[in-house]
Amino acid sequence: MNSKIDQFDQKILSLLQQDARMSHAEIGRQVHLSQPAVSERIRRLESSGVIRGYRAEVDPKAFGYQMTAMIRISTQQGRPYTQYVTQSPEIIDCYTVTGEDGCVMKVLATDVEHLQRLINQLNAFGSTSTAIVLTTHVNGKVITPPSV
Structure with a gap:
């Protein structure tokens, strides 16, 4: 496991994989972090390539x-x-x-x-x-x- 991905990041990634449209405020409530802290973590995960993109699942x-x-x-x-x-x-x-x-x-x-x-x-x-x-x-x- 990447040592830069901590337990908070893992929870955030799990939530985003389940619902990529979930607001940062809602993620923060679920992982017990502030909305700005969640936004910063997501930005870091995106810029480091851990999060590679977002897309709609189409039937x-x-x-x-x-x-x-x-x-x-x-x-x-x-x-x-x-x-x-x-x-x-x-x-x-x-x-x-x-x-x-x-x-x-x-x-x-x-x-x-x-x-x-x-x-x-x-x-x-x-x-x-x-x-x-x-x-x-x-x-x-x-x-x-x-x-x-």
Whole structure:
């Protein structure tokens, strides 16, 4: 754990992860600090890069996406996929990983046909393997210090 993050910072970070729109005064009430002290701590956490940003969580169905899938690509050397995945709005997460697969990505699709078109396009970068997400058990979990 970063030694510059104390118990107050941890509580502030936990509250902001649960509700980024919570006022500094309300955070102060919950962590027993003044509003100016909370504001200063948040400013420091932002400037040091601990807090990387704020954003709204949007339901993909609002844009017509009815399904989520995980696609793995066994990449072939000389076939870079980075530009494609950064420009494709359906690909919402992409990770370079160890093992047989070069990357794992989370994609959104409006239907099975849309998913098939995405898979066909990704096949240009290597062999793909797809799993359709049936249920999400954990999403956007609050990040806390390790328990070890």
